[in-house]
Amino acid sequence: MALSIDTSIRSRNYARGRGGHRIRHITIHYWGTWVGQSHEGIVEWLSKWRLRGRTSAHYVVSPGKVSQIVSEADTAWANGNRTANQESITIELCPDPARADATLVTCAQLIAEIRARHGDLPLYPHKHWYNTDCPGLFTNRLDELDRMARGRVARAARSVAAATAASKPAPNLTAPAFPLPSGFYYGPRRGPAQSVSGHVRNTRVPSDVVISRWNAWYSKGLKLWQERMKARGWKITPDGLYGPETERVVRQFQRNKHLVVDGKIGPATWAAVWTEPVK
Ligand SMILES: [Zn+2]
The missing domain is CATH 1.10.101 (Muramoyl-pentapeptide Carboxypeptidase; domain 1)
Structure with missing residues (x-):
């Protein structure tokens, strides 16, 4: 079954486009700094324009619930690192430890659908880009999340994506530019x-x-x-x-x-x- 994604609220905290960068990874966050906040509360907080400390993400995920507040074509302000923002699709996870397994199941399905659109993007914890504890309890579960996204959930999502894309051929992956100088x-x-x-x-x-x-x-x-x-x-x-x-x-x-x-x-x-x- 395809995920139903709520796009009714759009964040005002983003930069248009990707600054010429390609989407290269998915970054996992949790809203552990706002423990006790509801899914809707976080969506609203990440969407509201503020004078200072503006932050957002592409997706907010709780068990069985996904909100998209920034378009994948645009840059969300989530990673505390400009290039990482421009090259990432960012996901905020519900920090409730009692529901962590269910949150990961929903997130895995979302990741499978994202990969069906963008190719095999690797997962990174927020702390990979910035000095933070985020994504807290999920930090050591990204391998598991990756496996889940590649498993049954992924196959289901791929068939849905294929059906949705109808006759569109699968995208060929383009290689990132070779990172080293000539001769290296x-x-x-x-x-x-x-x-x-x-x-x-x-x-x-x-x-x-x-x-x-x-x-x-x-x-x-x-x-x-x-x-x-x-x-x-x-x-x-x-x-x-x-x-x-x-x-x-x-x-x-x-x-x-x-x-x-x-x-x-x-x-x-x-x-x-x-x-x-x-x-
Ligand atoms: Zn984070």
């Missing part, structure tokens, strides 16, 4: 400076190799590529680090797709995981 690639730590492994600081690509919230270096681009490979069914850990597992997977993937088998993730191997069919 993701490769082993033992390589030259052009070989970005994520294990150590690389002053040539300061926006790609960054410090995680566990205070360790990792590559954002490599992590994105690994996440996409994982979503395609490969056994790979999306940790933003180039190690033996990633090298093995890269070489196998390159063989499968008739790419140059060198173990390096350059522009061609980068793009292929989005543009090449899975089988």
Whole structure:
């Protein structure tokens, strides 16, 4: 059954469009800072124009209930990070621990429908983008939520989306731009400076190799590529680090797709995981 989404209230807190960015992820929030607030109360609060502290989200979710207050084509103000706002679809979850399972079931169905429209977007907790505890009790349940969204709920949503889209063909995924400068690639730590492994600081690509919230270096681009490979069914850990597992997977993937088998993730191997069919 398709989700029924209440769009009767629209937020005044958003920026038109996406500032030229592509939608790349879904960010999960909870309204734990407003414990005791009703679904309707949060919808109203996120929609109302205020002079200061204006904030919003695309969706508000409680068990069996979804409100959309910002269009997916527009930027909601939820993540405390401009680029993350421009590249995210944001979802606010009901913080009631007694109903957390039911909230996740409804959210999983919404995610499945979003992915049917936008491709296989990864899930992030709000705290990935900003120093916050959000999404609180859901922080450690995003893998579970992801699995639910890919499971039965997802199949149901996909058939609904397919029926709704009628004759529209499935969208081809477009690969995000290769994140590294010309001549650089993701490769082993033992390589030259052009070989970005994520294990150590690389002053040539300061926006790609960054410090995680566990205070360790990792590559954002490599992590994105690994996440996409994982979503395609490969056994790979999306940790933003180039190690033996990633090298093995890269070489196998390159063989499968008739790419140059060198173990390096350059522009061609980068793009292929989005543009090449899975089988
Ligand atoms: Zn949040």
